[in-house]
Amino acid sequence: MMKFQMDVKSVFLYGRIDEEVYVCQPPGFEDPKFPDHVCKLDKALYGVHQGPRKWYETLSSFLLANNFKRGTIDKTLFFKKSNQHIMLVQIYVGDIIFGSTNESLCKDFESLMKSKFEMSSMGELTFFLGLQVKKTPTGIFISQSKYVKDILQRFKLTDCKALGTPMSKTTSLSPDLEEEDVDQHQYRAMIGSLMYLTASRPDIIFATCLCARFQANPKVSHMLAVKRIFRYLKEAPGLGLWYPRNEDFQFMAYTDSDYGGCNISKKSTSGGCQFLGSRIVSWQCKKQSCVSTSTSEAEYIAASSCCAQVIWIQNQMKDYGVKLFNTPIQIDNSSAISITNNPVKHSKTKHIDIRYHFIRDCAENKLIHLVKVDTEHNLADLFTKAFDEGRFRYLITAIGMINFE
Numbered sequence: 001m002m003k004f005q006m007d008v009k010s011v012f013l014y015g016r017i018d019e020e021v022y023v024c025q026p027p028g029f030e031d032p033k034f035p036d037h038v039c040k041l042d043k044a045l046y047g048v049h050q051g052p053r054k055w056y057e058t059l060s061s062f063l064l065a066n067n068f069k070r071g072t073i074d075k076t077l078f079f080k081k082s083n084q085h086i087m088l089v090q091i092y093v094g095d096i097i098f099g100s101t102n103e104s105l106c107k108d109f110e111s112l113m114k115s116k117f118e119m120s121s122m123g124e125l126t127f128f129l130g131l132q133v134k135k136t137p138t139g140i141f142i143s144q145s146k147y148v149k150d151i152l153q154r155f156k157l158t159d160c161k162a163l164g165t166p167m168s169k170t171t172s173l174s175p176d177l178e179e180e181d182v183d184q185h186q187y188r189a190m191i192g193s194l195m196y197l198t199a200s201r202p203d204i205i206f207a208t209c210l211c212a213r214f215q216a217n218p219k220v221s222h223m224l225a226v227k228r229i230f231r232y233l234k235e236a237p238g239l240g241l242w243y244p245r246n247e248d249f250q251f252m253a254y255t256d257s258d259y260g261g262c263n264i265s266k267k268s269t270s271g272g273c274q275f276l277g278s279r280i281v282s283w284q285c286k287k288q289s290c291v292s293t294s295t296s297e298a299e300y301i302a303a304s305s306c307c308a309q310v311i312w313i314q315n316q317m318k319d320y321g322v323k324l325f326n327t328p329i330q331i332d333n334s335s336a337i338s339i340t341n342n343p344v345k346h347s348k349t350k351h352i353d354i355r356y357h358f359i360r361d362c363a364e365n366k367l368i369h370l371v372k373v374d375t376e377h378n379l380a381d382l383f384t385k386a387f388d389e390g391r392f393r394y395l396i397t398a399i400g401m402i403n404f405e
Helices: 051-065 103-116 143-155 182-197 202-212 220-235 295-317 332-339 354-364 378-381 389-398
Strands: 003-007 022-024 038-040 077-082 085-092 095-100 119-124 131-136 139-143 237-246 253-255 269-276 279-287 326-332 369-371 402-404
Touching: 022 354, 038 051, 051 077, 051 085, 085 103, 095 103, 103 119, 139 326, 143 182, 143 202, 182 202, 182 220, 182 354, 182 369, 202 269, 202 279, 202 378, 202 389, 237 279, 269 326, 269 378, 279 295, 279 378, 295 326, 295 332, 295 369, 332 354, 332 369, 354 369, 378 389, 389 402
Parallel strands: 253 326, 326 369
Antiparallel strands: 003 095, 003 119, 022 038, 077 085, 085 095, 131 139, 139 237, 237 402, 253 269, 269 279
16 A cells, blocks of 8 residues: 655635634734724634634545545544545644555545645655654554654753663652652653654553653652653664564454552553554553552453453444454453453442443453463553563564664
């Protein structure tokens, strides 16, 4: 599938607004006869709150009128099927990625868009929203190595000592009020930079999310933990995700949880990842919203969160013409499997919030099924705890992260 990129010039100026919106006369363009009058807007302007929504309505109406269909789950995805070929269009405000199994459909789409909007063709997809996309005959490599070098330079850490893991196995962060304060703005800027990097670096998401919990009142120990993540990035700035060509399309997921890992609230952390073939396509790391009273409960809640993501991906893939059912979710806790497969209430589970039990319905309807996996081979471990360098290297290699350089 060939993938291309386009950019809409002055994107918000294409949206027509329905509401009555008035603006002051622009400086230098005041009417000398009516200097106190205001202008009624006909089209959206940059800075008008309705701008993004009106542009989306304009673009989607145009694509739907030209026989495209809107995605069932992702409303910024548009697709068109022609015989055995499919055309995919993904929208991000004024940036558009499009691709097709037939290159002539891409050329037709480019001509169609230029007939309505003023567009800039940017050729094959190589760089999008900070993501570097490198296409080779054997697959596609996605990384953010340029962004890594930029943030290392921004925070003056280009000369720091490199380390092999983003967090020490013995690190235990807590809100020690007696410890010395650090600059909140600096700390939050560093966390924000790292959060954006997790779009292609699942290896740092656990350490980043753990440090993000202390943004309200960061201390020296928290800053040291954040700087360690940057020292790890210095070690491997070119690490990214490798998606090999002609691989099997089996869909599977892994789920895991720690138990009471948060030193503040004693809540557990859910981790999950989803794979198409042997390569990761989605990953999650999130502190649970309630305190679990057992490892089984923590694992069951994590499995329910993973199941929700699996169902979302299944529905998303239908728009691509791929139907996925009975997805295996690998989990290393036998009790969580039993709770899912045995929908009988008893004293050990009746306190679990009802919203987590939808995984039982998904299992009964053959949308998913839980599979026992050995803890050593549970790849979702990467998103729930810190490891020594040997175990950490095994996990990031297993999910398909390589250093292409």
